[in-house]
Amino acid sequence: MRSIWKGAVTFGLVNVPVKVYSATEDHDIELHQVHDKDGGRIRYQRRCDICGEVVTYDHIEKAYDDGDKTVIITPDDLLSLPAEKSREIDVVEFVPSDQVDPIRFDRSYFLEPDSKSSKAYVLLRRTLEETDRTAIVHFALRQKTRLAALRVHGEVLLLQTLLWDDEVRAANFTALDDHPRVSAKELEMSARLVDSYSTDFAPDKFSDDYQVQLRELIDAKLAKGDSVNTDETFGEGDEAGSGGTDENGGGEVLDLMEALRQSVAKSRGAKTGSTEGSSAVSSARSQRSKKGA
DSSP: OOOSEEEEEEETTEEEEEEEEEOOOOOOOOOOOBOTTTOOBOOOOOBOTTTOOBOOGGGOOEEEEOSSOEEEEOHHHHHTSOOTTOOEEEEEEEEEGGGSOGGGEEEEEEEEEOSSOOHHHHHHHHHHHHHTEEEEEEEEETTEEEEEEEEEETTEEEEEEEOOGGGSOOOOOGGGTTOOOOOHHHHHHHHHHHHHHOOOOOGGGOOOHHHHHHHHHHHHHHHTTOOOOHHHHTOOOOOOOOOOOOSOOOOOOSOHHHHHHHHHHHHHHHHTTOOHHHHHHHHHHHHHHHHHO
């Protein structure tokens, strides 16, 4: 696997350098559209509605249409936004793991320690595991601000981006308004049925039958010679460029135990209304930024 991002998990004065990897991948077989007459690949052109010209990517910009007017957003406009300038995954709070509803999970990423010593990484993982807590974090990835849950997955830390609150729909179904009565006997029989199907979840028992059969169909057609020459009909595909990554992952600024002590002291002071710790954190982060520059 290739890391897609480098940064550091930070909470208080503790700094845990990490590499980020996509935790999932799509196994679907990619299909193209072709002309049924000769098998030629169907290609789409980006044509301007006003002048009718075919436009290349270097002359295409983004725009927002409100139904009446269109606002063009240039690359310089996007650069002025608070994009992926910070390489920190800031812990906002630690919450009980069962309070994070799975409906909010979006994409998953593995975190790998990115320093000579993995002690801070292991300490954070074990702390989350033993306290049954999930860290709610805030960071920027691919020019977007993200909210995510940082939790334990086996021996590693797993980062799962979360949908924002306004992205989760409310399920208001009128069919449930009449509150149908369920008898104790019906509930008992239903529980017995559930019990008859009960077992431990083993994901490797299941397979994507559609993709398996699609592969068998493709292999059968190839074996029969029912195919066309790819070079003549599809042309050469563009190689996917690999995204650049920042090599400056940062390092531990303070001794781990001292950072923990100072962070705990600051947290306690904040709960009693004290603001004396804020300047220390700002100073430490400033020093960390200067060292990482």
